[in-house]
Amino acid sequence: MRNKDYEEYASKKYDELIESQEAFNSKFKLESYSNWFYDQESELLRVYNDDDDEIFFKYIPIGTYSLKSNTWLWSWENEHSIEKNKLKTLVVKQLGEKRDYEKLTKGLIDCDREECWDFVAISKSMINAIGVYCTNSKDLLTYKLLTKVFTDKDSSLIRMMKQKTVDCGNHGFRRPAFVCKHLNHKEKLGFEEAFDTHKGMDLDDEDSFAAWCDECEQVRLETDGWNEESEKFADIKLVCEECYFELKEFNKK
Incomplete structure (x- = not known):
């Protein structure tokens, strides 16, 4: 009975996410950007094109999905996630403990890729955000809640982000x-x-x-x-x- 209750809850939140994400995509048109980069220390995401057309967002990491092991890892359990604001996702774990939703309480979960969006949708319903974004790096999908547009393009944080980067398998x-x-x-x-x-x-x-x-x-x-x-x-x-x-x-x- 509890499992059915969770499935109904997750389905409802997923439908809400689809509706809000359509409005978000219509406003920011992120699909028109071919590149992305995020900095864990500053909790900033940059989406951009080669002509320096770009948008910056503050983000909260929700979790990662391994395409090799087919597992979801909540950010509050991820030791490689150094973003301090990842602790905001603990409200999702608390909900899982209260309602006995096991998938919201276990740090590492075997699941299908499609189910990641349920986890993101539930998180967005509990954490204030304007949209969501997923990055793909070396068979690892990283899901983020975007909380606001970062407009200070002259800040030292952005100057640091725009320096040359390397894709590290660990970080x-x-x-x-x-x-x-x-x-x-x-x-x-x-x-x-x-x-x-x-x-x-x-x-x-x-x-x-x-x-x-x-x-x-x-x-x-x-x-x-x-x-x-x-x-x-x-x-x-x-x-x-x-x-x-x-x-x-x-x-x-």
């Missing part, structure tokens, strides 16, 4: 960073940087996060700086900004 789209091949999470090797850094900092166009281990620094000094020999020893690799600061936290002495 999504983030700014690129570069580290030597030796840095890892198993053995502390030291952490030498091109300049002092902190997460979320603004970078000049010519700057990038770059770091190497103590052994690389010794080779660099012995060979009079970065050159063919020292660069070959370091064998620099590309990572994302989030990976960079995880390595920094682990390796610094």
Whole structure:
């Protein structure tokens, strides 16, 4: 009986979502934009075309769906979701606990892709939002509630977002960073940087996060700086900004 009650509730909220989303799409015409990028720290989504026609939205992450495992993961359960406002989705979990709707209380759920929209619809009915958006990256769908249009296009948040990005399998789209091949999470090797850094900092166009281990620094000094020999020893690799600061936290002495 409870399951039937949930199905009826989810169906009603889905119908409401379809109606509101049609009005949202009619106003903002997001289907006309070919690119997207979101920044977890600032909780901003950018949808844009190559000619810099763009719109920015503040968003709340609702959950992700893996096309490989056919599972839904609520954002409040997702350790890779660093958005602070994801905790707003706990109201959905509280509703599930109150009404005994298991699919709203379990962090990880086996389900069909179509059912994700039920979860999004229920979330939107409980959290104030103007629309929804789904991104697809490496077989992972990420569902977001869009809460408002962000109009301050001169802000440092937007300048940071529009810098070159890398698609990280663990952290999504983030700014690129570069580290030597030796840095890892198993053995502390030291952490030498091109300049002092902190997460979320603004970078000049010519700057990038770059770091190497103590052994690389010794080779660099012995060979009079970065050159063919020292660069070959370091064998620099590309990572994302989030990976960079995880390595920094682990390796610094």
